[in-house]
Amino acid sequence: xxxxxxxxxxxxLVSGVRFTPFLQTYFFxxxxxxxxxxxxxxxxxxxxxxxxxxxLKNGLGQIINRSFTRDVITHxxxxxxxxxxxxxxxxxxxxxxxxxxxxxAQEAFGMYDPALARQASRKSLAPAGTLTLGDRVxxxxxxxxFRLYRVTKIIGDLIYLxxxxxxxxxxxxFDVHVVDARDASPEELLESSVPAIPTFLx
Numbered sequence: 001x002x003x004x005x006x007x008x009x010x011x012x013l014v015s016g017v018r019f020t021p022f023l024q025t026y027f028f029x030x031x032x033x034x035x036x037x038x039x040x041x042x043x044x045x046x047x048x049x050x051x052x053x054x055x056l057k058n059g060l061g062q063i064i065n066r067s068f069t070r071d072v073i074t075h076x077x078x079x080x081x082x083x084x085x086x087x088x089x090x091x092x093x094x095x096x097x098x099x100x101x102x103x104x105a106q107e108a109f110g111m112y113d114p115a116l117a118r119q120a121s122r123k124s125l126a127p128a129g130t131l132t133l134g135d136r137v138x139x140x141x142x143x144x145x146f147r148l149y150r151v152t153k154i155i156g157d158l159i160y161l162x163x164x165x166x167x168x169x170x171x172x173x174f175d176v177h178v179v180d181a182r183d184a185s186p187e188e189l190l191e192s193s194v195p196a197i198p199t200f201l202x
Contacts, residue, residue: 047075047184050093052176059171073184083108086174093178101174112169116141117162118149125159137161 051070057063074090081087085108089101105111125137135151139161153160 046092047073047189048090048093048181049073049184049188050090050178050182051180052090052093052178054177055175057173057175058167059173061173064167064172068179073188076189083172089174090176093176093181095178095181097178097181099174099176099178101176103172103174105169105171108170108172109165109168112164116147116164117152117160120159120161122157122159131159 049071051072052068054067054069055063056065056067074087074093083103085103086101089099089103093099120139122131125131125139131137131151131154133151133154137149137151138146139149141147141163147163149161149163150166151159152162
């Protein structure tokens, strides 16, 4: 059987590949280093409880919203944040600090998916007579999974629905002004399930 050449003469089988002692030692040192780094980032990174003002802008610099968010956690081990790119930008902030956090669409609300837009007649939606622009309706999609659709347009008997987030497909900038920041207590770490996002996006 072929093996990767290196120093030494003995060969050790690792995942179907024969490694010399030199390469085996290097491989396991690298694996240990990567594992320690992952565990530190994921489970031992300092989580904070912060309060902050936020001005949200789109890729053109236009202001979408302003908000104030109080007492939220910046990091939760193993959790999937609603906006993956935002918690990283809030690492180790200090009271009074200002940050501009740019998040690409893929790391914000994802790319726009045309398959999540649909049309329906008023008769198929009950009570359709009370629906107005911006209202939300829960419906089964083509796979039978229930989704929350937003009414985007009404023309006569036809209602246009969209399950994409209103900010899907947009690069976003969060202008953040931190008012307060402190280390999270063990109790707060256990109680929290979702990392910080501005109040109006919750």
